[in-house]
Amino acid sequence: MLPNSKELPLCPVATTVGLIGNKWKLFILRELLPGAKRFGELRKRIPDISQKVLTQNLRSMEEDGIVTREVFAEVPPRVEYQLSELGNSLRPIISVMEVWGLNYQKNVAAAVHAELESL
Amino acid sequence: MLPNSKELPLCPVATTVGLIGNKWKLFILRELLPGAKRFGELRKRIPDISQKVLTQNLRSMEEDGIVTREVFAEVPPRVEYQLSELGNSLRPIISVMEVWGLNYQKNVAAAVHAELESL
DNA sequence: CGGGATCCGTTTTGATACTG
DNA sequence: CAGTATCAAAACGGATCCCG
Numbered sequence: 001m002l003p004n005s006k007e008l009p010l011c012p013v014a015t016t017v018g019l020i021g022n023k024w025k026l027f028i029l030r031e032l033l034p035g036a037k038r039f040g041e042l043r044k045r046i047p048d049i050s051q052k053v054l055t056q057n058l059r060s061m062e063e064d065g066i067v068t069r070e071v072f073a074e075v076p077p078r079v080e081y082q083l084s085e086l087g088n089s090l091r092p093i094i095s096v097m098e099v100w101g102l103n104y105q106k107n108v109a110a111a112v113h114a115e116l117e118s119l
Numbered sequence: 120m121l122p123n124s125k126e127l128p129l130c131p132v133a134t135t136v137g138l139i140g141n142k143w144k145l146f147i148l149r150e151l152l153p154g155a156k157r158f159g160e161l162r163k164r165i166p167d168i169s170q171k172v173l174t175q176n177l178r179s180m181e182e183d184g185i186v187t188r189e190v191f192a193e194v195p196p197r198v199e200y201q202l203s204e205l206g207n208s209l210r211p212i213i214s215v216m217e218v219w220g221l222n223y224q225k226n227v228a229a230a231v232h233a234e235l236e237s238l
Numbered sequence: 239c240g241g242g243a244t245c246c247g248t249t250t251t252g253a254t255a256c257t258g
Numbered sequence: 259c260a261g262t263a264t265c266a267a268a269a270c271g272g273a274t275c276c277c278g
């Protein structure tokens with residue numbers, strides 16, 4: 001994916017894709033929709049993501065103004081991530097993906113059911 | 120990205136992301152929304168995509184039932200790709216990304232303008 | 239000639255071990 | 259616990275060859 005594109009593409013879709021067009025960012029976005037989460041929480045909730053990749057993507061999203069990062073001077077350390085206003089404005093995108101995914105799952109389930117019936 | 124995930128994830132967002140959560144597929148989708156296009160056309164219209172990657176993603180999308188591929192026995196050869204019904208059902212996703220991108224572009228433009236004003 | 243398969247060198251991405 | 263360093267894996271670009 002574009003690592004923090006400086007120049008914005010002419011096509012609006014390309015602009016959006018440039019900012020969140022990779023699966024990790026979409027997952028991070030989904031996790032942050034309900035509210036702030038700390039690093040370890042994100043790591044636990046996003047299947048198969050490594051610390052490095054999580055860090056990378058969070059930093060990139062921070063640079064892009066999608067998330068904010070708050071470090072608490074505590075021991076053990078705590079770092080919280082949360083959607084910015086811009087990040088929040090992306091909600092409809094995740095939303096529509098969720099709706100589509102649900103529908104797809106239902107249809108796949110129906111198809112499997114029909115196949116079993118026909119045996 | 121998941122290369123044609125056999126098992127579908129529990130989370131609907133993950134299901135969707137598994138199918139189209141990579142920038143090339145999103146671009147391909149965008150190009151095919153208006154109607155069928157041939158290989159070379161896609162290649163020309165999608166910036167910086169190589170034939171190999173374009174082929175790979177088109178094949179993957181074909182396997183996933185998102186696009187259909189029609190080969191015409193002609194010289195010079197012609198191969199047309201077009202959205203299936205399933206592919207068409209993804210339209211709202213691209214749509215909402217386009218709307219968001221447009222808005223973002225407008226806001227960035229406004230911000231640049233404001234910055235110039237303040238000098 | 240257009241679509242695409244394949245080989246290879248490079249860049250990106252990712253998994254793991256290690257540090258404050 | 260959160261984040262960096264190191265090393266392995268994959269995605270990608272480009273050249274080349276092929277087939278109709």
